[in-house]
Amino acid sequence: MTVRFxxxxxxxxxxxxxxxxxxxxxxxxxxxxQAYVLENDAGGPAGLLRWNLFWDSIPFCTLLYVRExxxxxxxxxxxxxxxERDMRSRGYGLVMTSTQADEAAQHFYRRLGYRDCGGxxxxxxxxxxxxxxxxxxxx
Numbered sequence: 615m616t617v618r619f620x621x622x623x624x625x626x627x628x629x630x631x632x633x634x635x636x637x638x639x640x641x642x643x644x645x646x647x648q649a650y651v652l653e654n655d656a657g658g659p660a661g662l663l664r665w666n667l668f669w670d671s672i673p674f675c676t677l678l679y680v681r682e683x684x685x686x687x688x689x690x691x692x693x694x695x696x697x698e699r700d701m702r703s704r705g706y707g708l709v710m711t712s713t714q715a716d717e718a719a720q721h722f723y724r725r726l727g728y729r730d731c732g733g734x735x736x737x738x739x740x741x742x743x744x745x746x747x748x749x750x751x752x753x
Contacts, residue, residue: 615689617696620649620662627651627659631679635664652680652693660684663693668710672750673701675711678719694726702753709753715745723749 620628622644628651629637643649643664652661661680668674675697680689701709711728713719724730728749735745 615655615660615692616653617650617693618653619647620644620651620664624651624659628662631662631681632664632677634677650693650696652689654684661689661693663697665697673697673704673706673709675709678711690722691726698751698753707753708750710748710750712746712748714743715747720747720749727751 620643622641624644625637625640628635628640628649635643640649648666649664650662651659652663654660659681661684662677663675663679664677665673665675675694678690678693680693698709710731711723713723715733728751730747731750732748733745734748736743
């Protein structure tokens with residue numbers, strides 16, 4: 615398994631897993647190196663991670679996704695480790711992520727050393743969802 619920056623040629627695969635990123639934003643993620651692809655040993659794409667800057671200063675993982683048939687093999691951890699190393703090499707000392715309170719991902723992030731630091735609720739029609747938990751980790 616290898617993790618690399620996303621390329622324009624990953625677009626078709628990317629949108630099989632990422633249903634939140636507007637398609638016209640993908641090229642910007644590729645150019646700014648804010649997207650990674652996890653490749654399995656056969657060279658096929660197996661997962662992805664994308665991020666942006668919270669408050670224009672703190673790296674925030676906005677999506678981590680591993681294909682269902684590749685889950686439970688440590689690949690999510692591999693993507694997060696790669697991202698954290700990249701963020702540390704860029705001079706960042708803190709990273710953040712979030713997940714809904716009804717998702718099991720919160721336990722995954724806590725096992726990686728992330729700590730709860732807040733949350734919010736969106737009570738607006740069309741945007742309702744369970745509480746969004748914010749987690750952070752010092753690098």
